[in-house]
Amino acid sequence: MQIHETAFIVSHYRAQFENISKDPYAKLWHNPKTAALLPDILDNVSPHEAIMHCVRNRFFFEQLHDFFKKHTKGTLINFGSGFSMYQYMLPDHVLTIEIDKESILQFKERKIVEWTQKNKLPQRTTKYISLDFNLQPQEEIVSKISSLLDNQPNFILLEGVLFFLSPATRDKIFAVFKALQKSGDLIGSVSYLPEVENTAVYQRLLDYFNANNDLNDSFMHQTTPLSFYENLKDYTILQQSSELETLATFAPTHDAPEPSECLNESLYILRKN
Numbered sequence: 001m002q003i004h005e006t007a008f009i010v011s012h013y014r015a016q017f018e019n020i021s022k023d024p025y026a027k028l029w030h031n032p033k034t035a036a037l038l039p040d041i042l043d044n045v046s047p048h049e050a051i052m053h054c055v056r057n058r059f060f061f062e063q064l065h066d067f068f069k070k071h072t073k074g075t076l077i078n079f080g081s082g083f084s085m086y087q088y089m090l091p092d093h094v095l096t097i098e099i100d101k102e103s104i105l106q107f108k109e110r111k112i113v114e115w116t117q118k119n120k121l122p123q124r125t126t127k128y129i130s131l132d133f134n135l136q137p138q139e140e141i142v143s144k145i146s147s148l149l150d151n152q153p154n155f156i157l158l159e160g161v162l163f164f165l166s167p168a169t170r171d172k173i174f175a176v177f178k179a180l181q182k183s184g185d186l187i188g189s190v191s192y193l194p195e196v197e198n199t200a201v202y203q204r205l206l207d208y209f210n211a212n213n214d215l216n217d218s219f220m221h222q223t224t225p226l227s228f229y230e231n232l233k234d235y236t237i238l239q240q241s242s243e244l245e246t247l248a249t250f251a252p253t254h255d256a257p258e259p260s261e262c263l264n265e266s267l268y269i270l271r272k273n
């Protein structure tokens with residue numbers, strides 16, 4: 001498995017409970033090769049991955065929806081955007097900047113143009129920036145993104161990405177966020193708390209990646225303590241939640257998994273001071 005396949009997998013998950021994820025477009029990314037991997041992941045890691053990703057998507061969708069209702073000309077900056085489709089569920093005046101590896105974004109842009117022409121997607125303005133967070137210097141990342149910004153409020157999303165990065169790269173991209181944001185701008189972030197490292201389900205996730213990393217792709221497996229967010233002195237934590245908590249909010253009739261049996265990532269909304 002390579003990192004880009006994780007983006008396909010997340011889309012497959014989101015399409016499985018569309019009424020909960022509120023993403024009617026995730027299914028466009030259906031891909032037989034990745035779909036064939038799912039039974040193995042659900043059997044060997046956790047059977048609850050699809051619903052957990054759907055409530056995560058819903059949590060950020062609701063946050064984005066509220067932000068762009070207030071800031072009608074705002075910008076969504078999606079770091080490690082993969083195949084996420086939020087802008088197609090948001091008002092059409094939102095500008096979206098997507099940042100990911102070149103192979104992902106080239107493929108994504110081509111498919112988006114095709115589906116928009118075929119009226120499978122509504123028209124939206126998206127700018128794509130290909131880069132590798134590990135390799136590109138901080139100043140270059142800031143300068144590439146800043147050149148596309150027009151001084152409007154922005155919401156930075158970092159969903160499903162921190163796990164794959166090193167602590168040094170994490171620190172670098174949070175310094176990038178600080179440079180791109182003004183007071184009142186928001187960050188949405190997802191990460192695992194270090195406590196999960198002691199759980200059998202997290203060890204099964206690592207075993208799965210280790211056993212299936214046949215091309216030696218650069219998988220890290222980073223966890224992030226709450227203190228990392230608390231110590232960002234230019235930011236205040238507005239909300240801190242978890243996938244299990246959001247499951248109770250957005251899918252109250254769905255049987256909640258035992259905490260020891262699911263990968264329960266933490267979800268954060270931070271506001272620039």
Ligand SMILES: C[S@@+](CC[C@H](N)C(=O)[O-])C[C@H]1O[C@@H](n2cnc3c(N)ncnc32)[C@H](O)[C@@H]1O
Pocket residue numbers: 003004006007010011079080081082083084099100101104131132133134158159160161164165
């Ligand atoms: C699990 S996917 C999540 C995609 C999307 N955020 C979502 O929630 O649907 C992880 C994404 O992070 C991107 N990514 C991981 N490491 C990266 C790096 N070093 N530079 C740029 N993108 C990276 C991958 O290419 C992939 O699209």
